Amino acid sequence: MPLLLPATATVGPLLPGVQLAGSSSLLLLPATATVGPLLPGVQLAGSSSLLLLPATATVGPLLPGVQLAGSSSLLLLPATATVGPLLPGVQLAGSSSLLLLPATATVGPLLPGVQLAGSSSLLLLPATATVGPLLPGVQLAGSSSLLLLPATATVGPLLPGVQLAGSSSLLLLPATATVGPLLPGVQLAGSSSLLLLPATATVGPLLPGVQLAGSSSLLLLPATATVGPLLPGVQLAGSSSLLLLLLLLLLHTTARPLLLLPAWARPAGCQSLLLLLPD
Known part of the structure; x- marks a missing residue:
């Protein structure tokens, strides 16, 4: 574990x-x-x-x-x-x-003209990857990849009306994924995926009294995972299962509830997924 x-x-x-x-x-x-x-x-x-x-x-x-x-x-x-x-x-x-990558690094070929500003950022791309359908004219190749979105990007269809502010943010979608049941009209396929949560979301039940503030955060759940000890009465399946919460700032004061998505709303191949709801 x-x-x-x-x-x-x-x-x-x-x-x-x-x-x-x-x-x-x-x-x-x-x-x-x-x-x-x-x-x-x-x-x-x-x-x-x-x-x-x-x-x-x-x-x-x-x-x-x-x-x-x-x-x-x-x-x-x-x-x-x-x-x-x-x-x-x-x-x-x-x-x-x-x-x-250092804060001043230019993504260059990966995202021409896109520069990382503010603080260091994580960029995940398989050796064979090209940035794809997520950015017009580009495609994700091989395994799942992290897409670096500019700080001014609007998530749009992914999370209607939700805009990324402050600094660049990471969005993980498997190579075969279209954004799906998670968000109407789109589907997640294959392996586990990272869900981009709005900057105002708080972890709530996961870490009592701990709240995410200031910038967008990532929630990682493997496809086979059920939410475990972190949520009373639930367990993480398999020793290889990981739950990753990247906590950037912990200053917000208003807790928001965690919702366990129903079967019809879950990504293909995923048994469970958590979504932080806005107020």
């Missing part, structure tokens, strides 16, 4: 002496995982794991000279991964990986 750590928790054996500071953060690592090549002398065991790096950490070998600033960030890289075509002279090995 993944490990949920409060903002004040010391990672201990995972990252000796490393403490999570500032706003609450989530650290998700399989029970069998040890922290590896990402931190000298340590290795990732089994499948890929999420590693929470302190705000002052230098990515080092992964991105020489690139330093994480501002607040803690999540860096996901499979044990076999090398950073690739996304950064000249480097390649992604194995499955798709999360690449942390």
